[in-house]
Amino acid sequence: MVVEEAPTAQRAPAKGRILDTASVLFYEDGIRTVGVDRIIAASSVTKATFYKHYRAKDNLIVEYITGRHRAVRTEVEHIIDAAESPDVALRAIIASIASEIASPGFRGCAFINAAAEFPDAEHPVRQVVTQHREWYVDTLADLLRELGHPVPGDAADELQLARDGALSGGYAGDSIAATAALGRIANRVLAEARPA
Incomplete structure (x- = not known):
């Protein structure tokens, strides 16, 4: 996998909320300890929205x-x-x-x-x-x-x-x-x- 260096394209608001929320939680509490349900609840999105944008926690x-x-x-x-x-x-x-x-x-x-x-x-x-x-x-x-x-x-x-x-x-x-x-x-x- 190569880290993409191009400027980040404008992202969907819900996708951005998910990533911003996860970034805080992953850093503060650890990646493995933060579950998908917690990210979904904290970012105020539905499960369907989460999986539409990321498909899996690893992504x-x-x-x-x-x-x-x-x-x-x-x-x-x-x-x-x-x-x-x-x-x-x-x-x-x-x-x-x-x-x-x-x-x-x-x-x-x-x-x-x-x-x-x-x-x-x-x-x-x-x-x-x-x-x-x-x-x-x-x-x-x-x-x-x-x-x-x-x-x-x-x-x-x-x-x-x-x-x-x-x-x-x-x-x-x-x-x-x-x-x-x-x-x-x-x-x-x-x-x-x-x-x-």
Whole structure:
């Protein structure tokens, strides 16, 4: 399965309500624990409407995680476009992660959470998660390469792993310590870069 990058077509109001409702419930309570009946009731649609638009819960889950990918990608692309240099862009990306961790209702990384609930690497949800993570690390590597980092791929892997740890630790433990550690790792990685 390939994550579609084209702009989202205008969706039917009921379909949008279902997806918006499911997105909140899946993130807050977990994908597997939220049943179709709960989504139907919370989104004020009929069963027939739900099944007309999604046919099965798995289709809705894939659309949820694909939507999360699009949202993160849009945010990161805006950060990069607004930055005057790769260094500024990377620091702004790290700041956005810290801001996410500090936000009300933060429940960890939606992609790590989804991967934990879908252990089969061949499941469509896991395929979207994998594609998201590959895109994210490639984006970091591109910025580090522009910055002149001697090993941009390895450095991008470090930043992604630090991000994973901060998102998980920021939810399960001390959010201040998690974001401080992320900042220290980012500073070390960026200090290894040299002008191209």
